Amino acid sequence: MKNRPTSLIGGQGLRVSQIGGKTLIDSFASSGRWEPAWFCRYDAGGRVYVGRGLVNGVAPTINGKPIGGFDDEGNSIEEPFLSLPRNISPCYVKLIARVNPDGSPVEKDPYTIDIGELVQRGDREGFVGVHALAVFYQSRPDNNRGIAASETGVRRLYQITHFDLQHRAVPRVNIAGELMSGYRHFFW
Amino acid sequence: MSRFVQPAFLDISPSGTALSLFSRSNNGFPHPWEALAFAWDKKLKLWRMKMRPAFVNGIPVLAEGSKGWLDFRDRQIAGNLAKSGGAKDEVFSERSESVKFPKDGWTPMNEDPWIPLRFGREIPSIEENAPLGLQQMGVNAEFTKAFRIDSSGKLRVDQTRLDEGSGRRCLALDLFLSKARPGLVGEASTSLDTLLVGQVVDYSVSLQTTVIDSRKDEADPTGLVSRLYQTVKWEPPVARDNLLNRITGDYADQQDDQLKIATIYAVSSFEKQGEKDEGGVDDTWTLLCKNDVFWNLNYDANEIEIPKQFANLSVIALGTIGAGSGAVVAGSILAPINSQMDAIFNAMRTQSPRGRFWSI
Numbered sequence: 206m207k208n209r210p211t212s213l214i215g216g217q218g219l220r221v222s223q224i225g226g227k228t229l230i231d232s233f234a235s236s237g238r239w240e241p242a243w244f245c246r247y248d249a250g251g252r253v254y255v256g257r258g259l260v261n262g263v264a265p266t267i268n269g270k271p272i273g274g275f276d277d278e279g280n281s282i283e284e285p286f287l288s289l290p291r292n293i294s295p296c297y298v299k300l301i302a303r304v305n306p307d308g309s310p311v312e313k314d315p316y317t318i319d320i321g322e323l324v325q326r327g328d329r330e331g332f333v334g335v336h337a338l339a340v341f342y343q344s345r346p347d348n349n350r351g352i353a354a355s356e357t358g359v360r361r362l363y364q365i366t367h368f369d370l371q372h373r374a375v376p377r378v379n380i381a382g383e384l385m386s387g388y389r390h391f392f393w
Numbered sequence: 394m395s396r397f398v399q400p401a402f403l404d405i406s407p408s409g410t411a412l413s414l415f416s417r418s419n420n421g422f423p424h425p426w427e428a429l430a431f432a433w434d435k436k437l438k439l440w441r442m443k444m445r446p447a448f449v450n451g452i453p454v455l456a457e458g459s460k461g462w463l464d465f466r467d468r469q470i471a472g473n474l475a476k477s478g479g480a481k482d483e484v485f486s487e488r489s490e491s492v493k494f495p496k497d498g499w500t501p502m503n504e505d506p507w508i509p510l511r512f513g514r515e516i517p518s519i520e521e522n523a524p525l526g527l528q529q530m531g532v533n534a535e536f537t538k539a540f541r542i543d544s545s546g547k548l549r550v551d552q553t554r555l556d557e558g559s560g561r562r563c564l565a566l567d568l569f570l571s572k573a574r575p576g577l578v579g580e581a582s583t584s585l586d587t588l589l590v591g592q593v594v595d596y597s598v599s600l601q602t603t604v605i606d607s608r609k610d611e612a613d614p615t616g617l618v619s620r621l622y623q624t625v626k627w628e629p630p631v632a633r634d635n636l637l638n639r640i641t642g643d644y645a646d647q648q649d650d651q652l653k654i655a656t657i658y659a660v661s662s663f664e665k666q667g668e669k670d671e672g673g674v675d676d677t678w679t680l681l682c683k684n685d686v687f688w689n690l691n692y693d694a695n696e697i698e699i700p701k702q703f704a705n706l707s708v709i710a711l712g713t714i715g716a717g718s719g720a721v722v723a724g725s726i727l728a729p730i731n732s733q734m735d736a737i738f739n740a741m742r743t744q745s746p747r748g749r750f751w752s753i
Contacts, residue, residue: 337451
């Protein structure tokens with residue numbers, strides 16, 4: 206590239222100014238940033254918090270407590286959290302839906318949130334549906350000292366689901382058109 | 394819904410280089426498929442692009458690109474080396490402390506591949522298919538008409554138009570997502586060449602469950618992970634399902650589902666005017682990304698029912714000998730007694746394992 210005169214132009218949220226021959230770029234903190242549903246955060250202690258999100262209009266639970274910091278009557282409660290396992294990568298924050306053999310949601314805690322591998326073990330009947338909300342990629346630590354990611358490698362969190370969801374369980378049919386036991390689970 | 398996405402905007406005007414900035418956090422939520430950065434690859438003489446990682450069914454999409462090429466620290470080291478008289482085109486990796494050239498391969502998007510962009514489509518005029526944003530940047534219809542790709546695929550330059558026109562050229566390419574899936578296959582015991590009146594043809598419909606072999610590699614041994622491809626101009630796949638193919642057993646379904654993700658535009662600098670141009674995109678061009686898809690996706694293929702009686706069907710061929718294959722086909726379809734044949738065709742027409750993408 207040839208040498209050309211270069212100028213800096215500020216844009217939305219950024220201001221460029223020159224003081225004493227130095228260039229300053231001011232960034233304005235956003236006030237109204239949109240936070241999507243299921244927005245996951247984690248702290249250095251390996252606690253993972255899941256933001257407010259709804260499935261079929263219901264807030265899922267972690268250890269019996271609904272996410273989002275409110276119970277059914279609107280009272281403020283302590284926000285439940287998940288513990289990040291350090292030896293699993295990729296490690297998914299997953300939404301789990303449980304249905305009865307007739308296809309209706311189970312009575313107690315039909316929608317829960319768990320953390321671990323995406324595949325749900327021990328579900329031969331297909332009464333459990335799994336949907337990924339977010340995923341951690343982390344390097345496997347080779348010792349048991351501290352949890353800080355900087356010690357052992359990189360930990361990255363990607364948000365997968367950004368919107369409130371609907372869920373339905375559809376009876377599974379084999380290739381000959383016969384009804385099989387279990388359900389296909391759709392989240393949208 | 395589509396918009397231009399660019400965290401910082403580098404553009405070359407006739408008077409010099411202008412770097413325009415805007416804060417990404419003020420510009421909505423940083424969504425998947427967002428174009429994070431464009432970089433010029435000096436070694437291979439092409440532009441590369443980094444996208445915010447996207448997931449299909451919770452699995453990162455595979456993109457063809459080089460891992461870890463020119464990340465920030467590598468660039469610093471390369472810059473220092475260039476200052477001290479080292480090779481300019483080489484990229485050094487801090488971790489391996491050895492020369493590391495870009496090596497393209499299928500990489501999960503969460504490992505931040507630098508995707509090489511191979512432009513090929515000339516936007517002929519703004520009135521036809523260039524977005525308004527390009528018009529405001531100075532992409533000129535008259536000027537772009539001077540560049541034309543002839544029937545042999547070579548770029549022709551009309552010098553008179555080039556001299557008269559003022560403005561910038563624009564090239565484009567499309568990125569699309571492809572997910573492999575099984576397809577329906579019809580098999581007949583005889584070929585159409587030997588089909589006779591009254592002959593019994595065994596016909597069966599089956600589901601091809603093997604995945605395209607070229608999809609199976611180190612990055613994805615199953616071949617079922619979604620991949621991000623690029624093409625000059627994406628068109629929806631056309632199913633090869635005419636009746637002739639079906640009756641001869643030549644019918645095969647599409648074996649993947651596709652979705653257009655984004656269009657990448659490259660706009661030339663003003664300085665191209667009047668100069669002899671070889672038609673290539675170089676480091677003076679400005680790149681823009683127009684997204685069609687903004688969110689992560691879920692995908693599911695149709696679960697189809699092939700009734701058992703379709704597995705091995707005998708069909709009686711009707712028609713006239715020597716009247717051409719078309720007559721044979723038409724006769725057998727129109728014959729009301731060949732209801733089994735009708736049933737097969739209906740099944741193949743209405744039932745397909747074709748799946749759908751939806752955003753989550």
